[in-house]
Amino acid sequence: MLKRLRTDFRLSIITLLGASALLGITPFAIMRFLQGNFVAGSIDTSILLSICGVMAYAWITGDTRRSGMVLAVIACSGAVAVAAVVGEVGLFWLYPCLVTAFFLVSPRIATFLNLVSIAAMTALGDVFQSDVQMWTFTATALVVSATAFAFAHRTDNQRERLEHLATIDPLTGVKNRRSMDEELNLAGAHAERSGLSYALVMLDIDHFKKVNDEYGHGVGDVVLVDLVTLIQQSTRKSDQLFRYGGEEFVLLLPGVDGAGLTAVMNNLQHIMRKKMRHPGGAISASFGVALLGPGESIESWLERADTALYEAKETGRDRVVFSDNMSAADADVSVGSPELAG
Template identity: 35%
Template structure:
């Protein structure tokens, strides 16, 4: 079953891990707090209740806001501080809680952060461990801690690597190396939210390769693939670091330009058209590009925005190719 938040968006893996970890720890700690209240151990009961309330709050914030950037730190640090508190309160007999907390750190924070948190936690516990155990027990404990952290580091690093690889496969076009349509969908959602929040201008340039099918049919699919790769290379070299290039489908590509009004987007589109026109490898196969440009309007949906920029591209194609057309409200203005 797919988990979604209140905005209808899928919850991230980090969001689910942090929320479920907070819930699990809270449910485990609560019975201990109640038992210690009954037994009259009010100091430790208070610590347990603080752990319960703190982690429950972190889990709720993560679940409601999806803000894992902050809560991943909080859950790891708070859990480690909780272990330190109970060990100093009751002695080294409770140091066993350190092991699951160390494992948790590797799965809710970055690897280097987990190593730092675990190392600092171990240093804080060192006086109690040395005080309450003989040298043989101390050496065994440190051996177990070292093994736990090494195994957790290896497993977590492989897990993160596999996750990043899957994310890349899901969002990157395997031929050209640029972002694919799945990634574009997410970018469009982000652009809509940015426009609502800050009124920052955002524009899109949709471009299509002219005469690509002819070159592909005459010279073969390998040449066609090379042309697609080349066009991405030329475009990437002529857009800003803040601009994003996506393969829209077939020989169509789209550039999302954050912070660009319509006039700025038109200048960039013309720069792209001329760069392709003057590129020798593309010129040798007679390939040019037609472009459509549209700025995201206030209250406009992603679908309506794409439809306007697609209509502008169609006008460029219809008026002779190797042209740029701007969608200005309901008007189409061919600039070249």
């Protein structure tokens, strides 16, 4: 529970608002019922139950975007409704709603909700004791909204930068190992639901240490960037490339198997042989390929691809080796066949 609150910002805001509603609105609902103001008490109770219901929905489904939208609308419209019923004292309920909206929905939507709420409040002429009070409320509400907008916008930018730093390899610009773990888990779940085939390719640049030692790490970095560019140009938009570590990369291929997968690997190897170069000559790579088996764990899938890559490195490099769960008929060639080594 605490882990989800730490990692999901919007869920933490929804939870905080729900807890605040329980602590802040419940006493007023009870008090208004005791005072005989059943309309205001009913509105408070409806707002409270709606917020708690949305909070429960967010926790159960994980759909914080839709929950945040509903919650922002409930909070703002509820504050206006309370002011319409109880009068001047209800104005104060709108201020926390104006701020919270920017953390529940996008700044553009929050701005729209805030302006509509402020306009609705000013339209309730009986709520204010004088025009001066009405314009004072409008001015302060707009200042609060503008301040919340600036803070939320800056926070969103900082969060996006942090997420980028946490998930993208800074040298090559492809997703890193952390992102790979998440994407492989999603692929496994999707394969189980839909039956779509997924292939995993682990590739390692041959003799990369020699390139770094003889020509420097700057040349080695250029080779890595060139490799990524070449693979991205030679694969589909639906395929995903990750930097696994050092000169090792992982390629996730959805919807390919059998002869199609063999053709993809042959084509990729041919393009690399033809176009990958460094000051000392051509660059080659070794490949280990594994299809996700029915009910197979992600760890096992990765391990089989890694084992196939190890075999490719140990049996001469510049080879494509398919995992042992792929029959010769599936791959159109036998595992580790010289046909793939060219």
